[in-house]
Amino acid sequence: MIQKHKGILTVVSGFSGAGKGTIMKKLLADHPDRYALSVSATTRRPREGETDGVEYFFRSREEFERMIADEALIEYAEYVGNYYGTPRRYVAEQLDAGRDVILEIEIQGALKIKRRFPDALLLFVMPPDAKELKHRLSGRGTEPVDVIASRLERAVKEAEGIGEYDYLVINDVLEECVEEVHSIIKNEHRRVTRNAERIRAMQEDLASLNSGPQRGEQS
Amino acid sequence: MIQKHKGILTVVSGFSGAGKGTIMKKLLADHPDRYALSVSATTRRPREGETDGVEYFFRSREEFERMIADEALIEYAEYVGNYYGTPRRYVAEQLDAGRDVILEIEIQGALKIKRRFPDALLLFVMPPDAKELKHRLSGRGTEPVDVIASRLERAVKEAEGIGEYDYLVINDVLEECVEEVHSIIKNEHRRVTRNAERIRAMQEDLASLNSGPQRGEQS
Numbered sequence: 001m002i003q004k005h006k007g008i009l010t011v012v013s014g015f016s017g018a019g020k021g022t023i024m025k026k027l028l029a030d031h032p033d034r035y036a037l038s039v040s041a042t043t044r045r046p047r048e049g050e051t052d053g054v055e056y057f058f059r060s061r062e063e064f065e066r067m068i069a070d071e072a073l074i075e076y077a078e079y080v081g082n083y084y085g086t087p088r089r090y091v092a093e094q095l096d097a098g099r100d101v102i103l104e105i106e107i108q109g110a111l112k113i114k115r116r117f118p119d120a121l122l123l124f125v126m127p128p129d130a131k132e133l134k135h136r137l138s139g140r141g142t143e144p145v146d147v148i149a150s151r152l153e154r155a156v157k158e159a160e161g162i163g164e165y166d167y168l169v170i171n172d173v174l175e176e177c178v179e180e181v182h183s184i185i186k187n188e189h190r191r192v193t194r195n196a197e198r199i200r201a202m203q204e205d206l207a208s209l210n211s212g213p214q215r216g217e218q219s
Numbered sequence: 220m221i222q223k224h225k226g227i228l229t230v231v232s233g234f235s236g237a238g239k240g241t242i243m244k245k246l247l248a249d250h251p252d253r254y255a256l257s258v259s260a261t262t263r264r265p266r267e268g269e270t271d272g273v274e275y276f277f278r279s280r281e282e283f284e285r286m287i288a289d290e291a292l293i294e295y296a297e298y299v300g301n302y303y304g305t306p307r308r309y310v311a312e313q314l315d316a317g318r319d320v321i322l323e324i325e326i327q328g329a330l331k332i333k334r335r336f337p338d339a340l341l342l343f344v345m346p347p348d349a350k351e352l353k354h355r356l357s358g359r360g361t362e363p364v365d366v367i368a369s370r371l372e373r374a375v376k377e378a379e380g381i382g383e384y385d386y387l388v389i390n391d392v393l394e395e396c397v398e399e400v401h402s403i404i405k406n407e408h409r410r411v412t413r414n415a416e417r418i419r420a421m422q423e424d425l426a427s428l429n430s431g432p433q434r435g436e437q438s
Binding site: 124126129130131133134152153155156159160162163164165166167168169170180183184186187190191192195196198199202203205206207209210 | 382424
């Protein structure tokens with residue numbers, strides 16, 4: 001009677017170093033049938049150890065612009081001279097199959113998704129406090145001072161957009177954080193606004209239960 | 220730095236026989252420090268075994284109308300010739316103490332609460348399907364046929380208001396249902412709209428981290 005629930009388009013953003021990637025990796029490992037991770041396309045060059053189709057689909061500028069022209073991306077943006085975008089087909093297929101699709105994208109793309117798909121669920125991952133954020137921004141140990149400074153500057157800008165998100169996720173203890181993300185998405189399926197069909201079915205069933213026997217008694 | 224979180228005013232409604240009372244009793248037993256159950260005032264007479272201050276505050280019509288005049292109720296309604304209402308003071312005290320306050324009230328009162336306190340969280344408890352609902356409406360075994368019929372009729376009307384609620388809670392297996400209610404309320408504390416202060420603090424901390432060292436370098 002109730003149609004299979006459609007998946008929820010879930011956008012996860014957060015400051016650089018907030019641990020989004022680690023959280024998502026564990027979330028997908030813990031619940032492989034429930035979630036699907038969207039892989040972005042980009043024109044930036046692969047880093048050491050990155051594989052096409054895993055971290056990103058690595059595309060030339062010409063290929064990327066053809067995808068834009070073909071409307072094969074649900075959002076894209078240019079950042080520091082490179083394109084980044086979300087291929088449409090995989091997202092649509094997975095949502096239809098009832099899987100919650102995770103997009104791990106930056107704030108600019110996240111807000112585009114929210115405007116275009118008001119049903120999307122937007123999560124913002126934060127460290128417990130700003131001091132810890134600074135520690136994490138600089139904590140990889142492989143980046144020069146000016147890179148850290150530019151990340152911090154970017155974080156200030158990103159923080160201005162947090163108000164557009166739906167939930168804050170505080171990344172303190174990884175396991176708890178992953179469980180929290182899972183439970184936020186799971187509960188979101190119980191939102192009244194996402195259950196219009198189920199509610200209508202219950203209303204109709206109730207009405208027919210109500211009218212059925214009563215008419216019988218009256219006749 | 221972050222002020223203690225205020226509790227969430229949580230309204231729980233549901234069809235007669237959907238099991239709200241049992242769910243709430245278990246929720247409070249499982250998490251006694253986290254939740255507080257608001258006790259309604261009513262002018263209806265106590266049933267066998269009911270105690271003043273436990274199931275309800277039993278009040279005379281005159282006493283109740285004095286509470287209305289004193290604005291000592293956050294909502295009240297008349298139903299089948301009796302008043303039912305929610306005393307203000309206990310709710311306010313518990314919310315300020317950081318406890319999530321549960322109001323188990325019918326749909327008419329719930330919608331008044333939502334209009335007056337837009338931050339209130341509204342949960343609607345449903346059985347898995349209408350057949351099961353009918354079974355539960357009639358399942359107490361102590362009620363005559365016309366009472367069951369009037370409950371069913373009332374359920375039809377109540378179902379029309381479900382769209383105003385925030386979450387559906389499907390009461391199939393009690394333990395799972397209680398856990399779900401708990402996790403919905405817990406996650407609700409992570410809503411961006413309920414964390415304006417935390418976000419502002421993070422933005423200010425970030426801005427001061429950002430301007431501090433950079434000015435030093437530039438001078």
